[in-house]
Amino acid sequence: MVRIEGIGKNYGALRVLDDVSLNVRKGTVCIIIGPSGSGKCTLLRCVNFLEPYDDGSIFIDEELVGYREENGRRRPRKQREIARMRAQTGMVFQDFNLFTHMTALENVAVAPIKVQGIPWAEANALAEEGLIKVGLKERMYAYPAFLSGGEQQRVAIARALGVQPKVLLLDEVTSALDPERIAEVLEVIRALAEEGLTMLIVTHEIPFAAEIADQVVFLAGGRLVESGGAETLAKPSTERLRTFLGKLA
Amino acid sequence: MFEGYFLYWGAVWDVLPKMAKGLLITLEIGVMSIALGLGVGVAGALARNSSRRAVATAALVYVEIMRNSPSLVKMYFIYFGLPSLGIYPGPLLSAVAALVLHNGAYMTEIVRGGLAAIPRTQVLAARSLGMGTWTTFQVVILPQAFDNVLPSLSNNWVEIVKDTSLTGALSVREFFHVVEEQISATLRSFEFLTVAAVVYLVLTASLSGALRTAEARIKYRR
Amino acid sequence: MEWYTGMVAPLMRGLLVTVELATLVLVLGSIGGVLFGVLWGIAGPVVRAAMTIAIMLSRGIPLLVQVFIVFFVLPFFGVEFTGFTTAVVALSLFAAATITEIVRGGILAVPHGQMDAARSVGFTYYQVMRIVIFPQAFRSILPPLITQFVFLIKATSIISLLGVPEIMLAGREVIERTLLGFQVMAMIWLIYTAICYPLTIVGRRLEANFQRRGFRPALGEP
Numbered sequence A: 001m002v003r004i005e006g007i008g009k010n011y012g013a014l015r016v017l018d019d020v021s022l023n024v025r026k027g028t029v030c031i032i033i034g035p036s037g038s039g040k041c042t043l044l045r046c047v048n049f050l051e052p053y054d055d056g057s058i059f060i061d062e063e064l065v066g067y068r069e070e071n072g073r074r075r076p077r078k079q080r081e082i083a084r085m086r087a088q089t090g091m092v093f094q095d096f097n098l099f100t101h102m103t104a105l106e107n108v109a110v111a112p113i114k115v116q117g118i119p120w121a122e123a124n125a126l127a128e129e130g131l132i133k134v135g136l137k138e139r140m141y142a143y144p145a146f147l148s149g150g151e152q153q154r155v156a157i158a159r160a161l162g163v164q165p166k167v168l169l170l171d172e173v174t175s176a177l178d179p180e181r182i183a184e185v186l187e188v189i190r191a192l193a194e195e196g197l198t199m200l201i202v203t204h205e206i207p208f209a210a211e212i213a214d215q216v217v218f219l220a221g222g223r224l225v226e227s228g229g230a231e232t233l234a235k236p237s238t239e240r241l242r243t244f245l246g247k248l249a
Numbered sequence B: 001m002f003e004g005y006f007l008y009w010g011a012v013w014d015v016l017p018k019m020a021k022g023l024l025i026t027l028e029i030g031v032m033s034i035a036l037g038l039g040v041g042v043a044g045a046l047a048r049n050s051s052r053r054a055v056a057t058a059a060l061v062y063v064e065i066m067r068n069s070p071s072l073v074k075m076y077f078i079y080f081g082l083p084s085l086g087i088y089p090g091p092l093l094s095a096v097a098a099l100v101l102h103n104g105a106y107m108t109e110i111v112r113g114g115l116a117a118i119p120r121t122q123v124l125a126a127r128s129l130g131m132g133t134w135t136t137f138q139v140v141i142l143p144q145a146f147d148n149v150l151p152s153l154s155n156n157w158v159e160i161v162k163d164t165s166l167t168g169a170l171s172v173r174e175f176f177h178v179v180e181e182q183i184s185a186t187l188r189s190f191e192f193l194t195v196a197a198v199v200y201l202v203l204t205a206s207l208s209g210a211l212r213t214a215e216a217r218i219k220y221r222r
Numbered sequence C: 001m002e003w004y005t006g007m008v009a010p011l012m013r014g015l016l017v018t019v020e021l022a023t024l025v026l027v028l029g030s031i032g033g034v035l036f037g038v039l040w041g042i043a044g045p046v047v048r049a050a051m052t053i054a055i056m057l058s059r060g061i062p063l064l065v066q067v068f069i070v071f072f073v074l075p076f077f078g079v080e081f082t083g084f085t086t087a088v089v090a091l092s093l094f095a096a097a098t099i100t101e102i103v104r105g106g107i108l109a110v111p112h113g114q115m116d117a118a119r120s121v122g123f124t125y126y127q128v129m130r131i132v133i134f135p136q137a138f139r140s141i142l143p144p145l146i147t148q149f150v151f152l153i154k155a156t157s158i159i160s161l162l163g164v165p166e167i168m169l170a171g172r173e174v175i176e177r178t179l180l181g182f183q184v185m186a187m188i189w190l191i192y193t194a195i196c197y198p199l200t201i202v203g204r205r206l207e208a209n210f211q212r213r214g215f216r217p218a219l220g221e222p
C-alpha cells in the first residue's frame, strides 16, 4: 500500500533523511521510533507531501506521491492533483491543529464537503458518525478552545478519517497530552488497528507500540537503522536500538 | 512634469538656523509631553487599579474621554476654549498640556496592561520569600511591567513626536510651522517637504530604534 | 434661535463634511488595505520589500506632512486637487498602508500548523487560504481594524489645517464670530466622543468574544 524506496531529503546542507526504504502492506500498522531529530516527522510529512522529497520514491497504491514521470524525467504534479493525493493520506499532528474557527463537527465535515464534493447534509451525518466513533457525541458543537487536549486530538483523528484516507499518519499524537489523557487517544488508535486500518505511527509509547505493531522501524540520524516485526521491540538486534529503548524505559 | 521648476536646495540652506530653532522647539515639546505623559500614565494606571470605586471610575472616564477624540480637539479646547473662561494659556503650554492629557490616557492603558500581564504567581513567589508590598512592587512588579510596556510605549511616543507637527496650529513655532512658513515665502514646497519628511523619519526612527535597543538589552538581562 | 443658526448649524455642516470624509477614507482605505494585504500574502520578496518601505514611510512621517506632500507635490505631476480631494487621497493612502499592516499581521498570526492541517486533508492552496487562513486572520484583524477606524476618524481633524471646512475649521470660525470658545470646543469634543466611543466599545466586545473562543488578536495600533 505504502512503498517508500530510498528517499532522501535535505534542508539546505542538512541531510534529514537518507536512503530510507519501507514497505507497509494494506491493513498493517507500522511503528516508527527513533530519537528526537532523527527525521520521523519529516518522513511522515513526505508521505503526505507536506514536504517535497529530493531523492527516491514514495508510492501509495502504486501511484507516485507528489511527482509524475514524463519520458524518464520527474516533474511536480499539478496543485489539484497533489491536493487529491493528500486526501488519500490522513495526517494527525502532535499539537492537534484543529481549525480554531470551526466547531468539532465542522472540522470533520469541511474537507469532505470542499475536497470531495459530498453534499452538506450527508457530510454532516458522516462527520457525526465519525465523532461518535471517537467518543465525542456530546462535544460535537464545541469550538476547539473548549475541548481538552485529548478531546481535540480525537477530533483531529476523526477529521483525518473524514476524507476516508487509505493510510493514516500519526505523528507523536500523544506527546502534547497529560498522562490521563493519553489512554483515551491510544484507545481510539487501538480500535482503528483492530478494524484493519493501514497506519504509520510515530510514537514513544513503547508498550502500546509492541501491542499493535505489525512492523517496527528504527530511525536514527535520518537513516533506517533497524526494522522488523513487533518482536524487534523486545529483542532488538542492534546496539543502538537497545540503548534507545533502554533510555525510554 | 516639473516644467519650469528647478530644484533649489539653497532655499533650505539659507534658513537652516530658523529650521534648527524650530526643530529644537519640536524636541522640547516632544520630550516634555513624553515625560509628563508617562507620569500621568503611571498615576492613571494605579488609579485604574485602585480599590476605591470612585477613583477607578474617574480614571476610566478620563481614559475614554481622551482616547475617543483627536489630540487637536484638546489643543483647540485649551488654546481657543479656555480664554472664554478667562484663562489664557500660551501656545506652548496649550500644546504640551493637550499632548500630555491625550497621550497620558494611552499610557494609562499601556501601563495598566503591562501590570496586568504579570502573572499572579510572581507576586505570590515574592511574598513567599518574605517581601513586603513595596519591596515586591520595586523588585518584581516594576521591572517586569517595564519590560512588558516598552514596545507599546515606543509606538505611543512616536505618535507624540508626529503630533507635535499639529501644534503649529496654535502658532507654536515648531519645526513644521517653520517649514510651512518657508513654503509660503519661497514657494519651494518640494525642497522643504522633502527635508521635513526626512527629518521626521530620522526622529521617529531613532526614537523607536533607541527603545528597541533598550528592549533588546532587557531581554538579554533576563 | 440665534444660538442655533450661529453655533449649532455651522458645526453640523462641518460635521457633515467630517462624516463624508471619514466614510470615504474608511471605505477606500479598507479596500486598498485588504487588497495590498492579500497581495503581500502572495507576493515575492521585491514587492514585499517595496510594501514594507511604503508602510515604514507612512508610519514615520507625520500625517500632516503627508497631506502637504500630496497637496503640493502632486501638482508637479500634472494632478491638481482641491483641498477635499487632497484630504481623501492622502488619508486613504495612509489608511491603506496601516490596514495593509494589520491584514499582514493577521495572516502571520495564524499558526503554521493550520496550514499543515488544511493541506493534509487535501485543500488546494486557494482553498487553504479561503477556508482556513483568511477567516481566522479576519477574526484577529477585526478588533485592531476597528481601533484603526477610530484613529482615522480622529485623524480627519487635521484636514482643517488645509482649509477644508470640516468640523474643526467650522468650530474655529464660530469661535472667531461668537467668542464662545469653551462651549464650541466642548461640543466638538462631545461629538467626536459620540462617534468614536461606540466604535471602541464594539471593537472591545469583538475582541473579548473572539478571545473567549480561542482566537488570537493580531497586533495593531496600541
Ligand SMILES: Nc1ncnc2c1ncn2[C@@H]1O[C@H](COP(=O)(O)OP(=O)(O)O)[C@@H](O)[C@H]1O
Pocket: A011, A014, A016, A034, A035, A036, A037, A038, A039, A040, A041, A042, A043
Ligand atoms: N523546516 C525545517 N527547516 C530546517 N530543518 C528542519 C526543518 N524541519 C525539521 N528540520 C530538521 O530536520 C531534522 C529532523 O526533524 P524531524 O523530522 O522533526 O525529527 P523527529 O520528528 O524525528 O524529531 C531535525 O534536525 C530538524 O532540526
Ligand SMILES: [Mg+2]
Pocket: A040, A041, A172
Ligand atoms: Mg517530530
